[in-house]
Amino acid sequence: MGLFGLFGSGNVGNDGSLVAVLDQLRADRPDAEVDALCGGPETVTARYGIPASRLHWFRGEYRTAARPADIAGKGFGKLVDAFRIAAWVRRHDVVIVPGTGILESTLPLRPWGMPYSLFLVCAAGRLLRTPVALVGVGASGTRSRPVRTLIRWAARLAAYRSYRDTLSRDALREMGVNTRRDEVYADLVFALATPPSGSDSGPPGPVCVGVMDFGGSNDERDRADELRRRYLDGMTRFVRGLAAEGRPVRLLTGDDVDRTVAEAILEAVDSPLVVAAATASLGDLMKEMAVADTVVATRYHNLVCALKVGTPALAVSYAAKSDRLMADMGLGEHCHPAREIDADRLLEQFRALERDRARVRRTLAERNPVLAERVRRQFEALNALLPASGGAPDLARQETP
Template sequence: MPRGKRVALVGGVGGGNTGNEVSLDVVRDLLRAARDDLRFCVVTPMPVETTTRGLAHPGEPVLPLRAPRSTAGPRTVGAVLRRALAEGRHTCRVVHEVGGMRALVVCGTGVLDDFEEPPWGMPWSLLLWAAVARVRRRPFILLSVGAGPIGGRVSGRLFRATAALATEVTYRDADSLRTMVDLGSVRADARVTCDLAFGREVAPGPAAAPGPGMRVAVAVMDWGGWSGDDEEARGQYLATLTEAVVGVLDRGHRVVLLVGQPVDVGPAHEVRRSVLSRRPDADLRVADIGAFDDVVDEILGADLVVATRFHLVVAALVSARPVISIGYAPKNRALLTRVGLAHVDRPAEEVTAAWILEQVDAVARDGARYRGSDEVIEGWRRLVRDEVAALATRIG
């Protein structure tokens, strides 16, 4: 197949983030269903891990989103020159690769924020690919992406430039569109759609049965504030979850701990150890999660989900489960508001164990108030499919 038939799927895959990975899978699967003449490559900041995890299908090249970098050692003149040389080589490779592509599609997720990302990370890397695509006259599509919060001024400018260079821009929620407009990115053609993960087919499972003795899935995140290195925030978050899990167990409910990506495993086991130090006889395990579908399988066996990561909230909604959100960013509330559940979210830096337990008790009394609108969620499933099918017709 000629290289010109290749579509680049751009995403932060390889690190085990189940939301990022399912978003890329949805776009690939739907484009393939609409156009059997297209072939794909994956562009990611973690090419080695992406290959190792088998996230690229057979025959699909895996390309590095950014130049290899090292933070080790002092910033000597030699180190700066080596960095500049690496960036130059990478840019030349990007120019060459983009010339052989039919289009580049950034596959959703919160790519336009600076959560644990410096300006020279995702912000700069996206801008480089967008700029090269413009020079090589290839479509660069921001598809159902999330934007904000953006704390750094430099990152904000880089993201604004990327949106300006994009051929098409759709956002997964109105808050994302508003964030970019506030940054000065005003495009008459920008539209609000929904998160791509809603396009994933989910086999129906048993209905949730909230009430006495219900099974509660508590999803733990490796959260240390927006910068990622706030140890006080991390400690308070884990202590709050520990206290909440103890309270849930003392109410006679069952608990399983979930994770959304590998970095969450350590914190989840930390919560487990803390709970078992207080309730040694508790039956409490950390679920073995490898992909979004694994998360859904676990959730389908639960009656309530308590989650921090955005895509675990999404997984609860597509699984028709009551959900309580401990949001690490406003995107959780933005999503839940659209399905009639603004009342189930509390920011991670403000949440208390008492509030979580109040919500658990409320779910046990009336779980329907904590379930998203089936009509809206089904509409989103159709919307994702229609959006990607329409995109397939615009790829030359």
């Protein structure tokens, strides 16, 4: 079996989705041979113990192509990748794309990046009769015609699709994908083990603030610098306000690119009460959040971690998926727009959340088992479709493009 995605590249949410499916495969199919095609193969092999291959032939894929040699290398690499990906797909009985927002454009992306790579995987799967399963994925609409076209065809060519929320299924339906037989479950991360949580007794504890290198969506590239400045200014003033009230703050990130934001806030606030926590995985994030009084988070999977461990959370929301998740967890009123951060208003919302902390913890304790059960049903459905030992996968519901 092959696992495909941007794993090992510094985004702990993506890696969390990989771990959730990998743990399940090891439990249900201990004899299965599993490998990955991903962004950071060395990291994936070292951390998760499976063979992994590099997604892109051109090693400078993630660098801005300024020199003619880089431009030529990227262009030639796209042609080479078509053959490399097809050869990788051919070696497997089934390819699984585990979770993540792989069909989203809520953050900047180029059509010849992940949309193109995913299309190649799904097209190769159809041509070579290797089923490709999109399991618990996220999706969103976009005004970019090339991105929309590649996402639509990748989804159409997949043998199986399921989603982490109804927004994702609706987005693909609006793109022209027949989703009538597709199911909605929950984010795969809700299957991960949860560390013990804190309590509401004792003096005020730390506040975890998850920050992000946020510059808008793929459709807002012309405003990226403005949105980035506005976000950083708003979060800095918010953290400064917490420190002024004597609250210890632990800054958290969800991707390597977020570290510059955390460093900028540390420098600007310049308080011994504010520190940046070292978190290399979703497990690390959950441990931090489990002992916090409150979490204020921007990245989607930072938010998922807070809710999963039962810590009251306030979403600095940059996409509809965060608003929907908070509503599903009974916390729809505890959201603040990432594009228009009002530090004073955010502090007011934070204080209101803290006053309501006991009720919120009870609500999360009720909702978490529901989402965990949805993921369990997702894994049951996936397990029923995967090949038995020596058999063929039962993923034969591919639609005609």
